[in-house]
Amino acid sequence: MPLDPQIQALLDKGTGVPATHTLPVDVARAQYEARIALMAPPAAVADVCERMIDGPGGPLRLRIYKPLGTGPFPLLVFFHGSGFVLCSLDTHDGMCRNLCAGAAGVVVSVDYRLAPEHKFPAGIEDCLHAVRWAAAHASELGADPTRVAVAGDSAGGNMAAVAALRLRDEGGPALCAQLLLYPVTDYHTPGTPSYEENAEGYGLSRDTMKWFWEHYLSDPAQGAHPHASPLRARDVAGLPPALVITAEYDPLRDEGELYAQKLRAGGVRTALSRYDGVNHGFMFWVGVVDKAGVAMKETCAWLRGALAAPHHS
Numbered sequence: 001m002p003l004d005p006q007i008q009a010l011l012d013k014g015t016g017v018p019a020t021h022t023l024p025v026d027v028a029r030a031q032y033e034a035r036i037a038l039m040a041p042p043a044a045v046a047d048v049c050e051r052m053i054d055g056p057g058g059p060l061r062l063r064i065y066k067p068l069g070t071g072p073f074p075l076l077v078f079f080h081g082s083g084f085v086l087c088s089l090d091t092h093d094g095m096c097r098n099l100c101a102g103a104a105g106v107v108v109s110v111d112y113r114l115a116p117e118h119k120f121p122a123g124i125e126d127c128l129h130a131v132r133w134a135a136a137h138a139s140e141l142g143a144d145p146t147r148v149a150v151a152g153d154s155a156g157g158n159m160a161a162v163a164a165l166r167l168r169d170e171g172g173p174a175l176c177a178q179l180l181l182y183p184v185t186d187y188h189t190p191g192t193p194s195y196e197e198n199a200e201g202y203g204l205s206r207d208t209m210k211w212f213w214e215h216y217l218s219d220p221a222q223g224a225h226p227h228a229s230p231l232r233a234r235d236v237a238g239l240p241p242a243l244v245i246t247a248e249y250d251p252l253r254d255e256g257e258l259y260a261q262k263l264r265a266g267g268v269r270t271a272l273s274r275y276d277g278v279n280h281g282f283m284f285w286v287g288v289v290d291k292a293g294v295a296m297k298e299t300c301a302w303l304r305g306a307l308a309a310p311h312h313s
Contacts, residue, residue, distance in 0.1 A: 074307035098296050236262055245295055
């Protein structure tokens with residue numbers, strides 16, 4: 001379908017803004033932080049606080065969101081999108097508040113280490129450590145340690161998918177769900193048809209994805225590793241149920257959908273929703289873009305279902 005007029009209006013606002021891959025990393029980061037001012041006010045939550053924990057590479061900052069109501073609540077550990085290079089707890093604060101309120105769960109947002117200062121697998125080591133910490137400290141967070149999910153958008157979706165693989169293989173804790181919002185699941189080469197169709201003109205471009213991967217990996221050969229490209233995992237059996245959201249005008253559309261197909265083929269209960277007329281990152285715009293609100297409602301309803309009853313293995 002044609003590009004959603006609300007998305008087109010946002011793209012028009014960005015006309016003349018230099019493409020991410022043409023910028024020094026610090027300038028690109030500042031450009032992404034500036035988007036916060038354009039976002040709509042998020043949903044109300046009961047409490048937000050920060051914790052510093054000891055991480056694999058030094059102190060690791062977490063931002064913890066508690067919903068209204070009485071716990072224990074389900075626990076969602078969230079990894080922000082970034083292309084592995086950009087964004088922060090602040091760029092995704094609104095998204096985390098919307099997930100916390102809509103899914104009625106405690107959300108732990110992880111300030112994992114970014115590339116190029118910290119290359120693969122530093123970020124994923126932080127994410128894995130944060131899930132284990134959050135599950136171990138669930139009761140003090142007002143959460144239920146038997147109802148834990150991982151979630152992320154874009155590169156954060158990659159982190160969530162990889163965390164699910166590694167937790168399965170490396171001693172848990174067990175997860176009830178994985179939420180993958182337009183995730184990065186594969187290296188940019190050879191790429192997919194959506195990489196060609198949506199190479200430029202819709203926000204995230206193929207050239208910017210190449211730039212992200214160049215910063216993230218020490219060597220392109222690492223792109224074949226399933227902890228960088230979960231689509232290349234040999235075996236996905238035993239992974240937690242998944243919701244994969246994709247966007248029509250997104251270079252990453254096909255790899256997200258291919259991962260959903262792979263999960264289904266491996267016996268993992270997987271829901272896949274493609275939103276037509278929208279681009280990569282559209283779920284930032286709840287309250288600005290109608291389809292973002294629809295996708296957030298679907299996401300939260302799915303999470304409530306996936307995390308509804310305590311799971312005892």
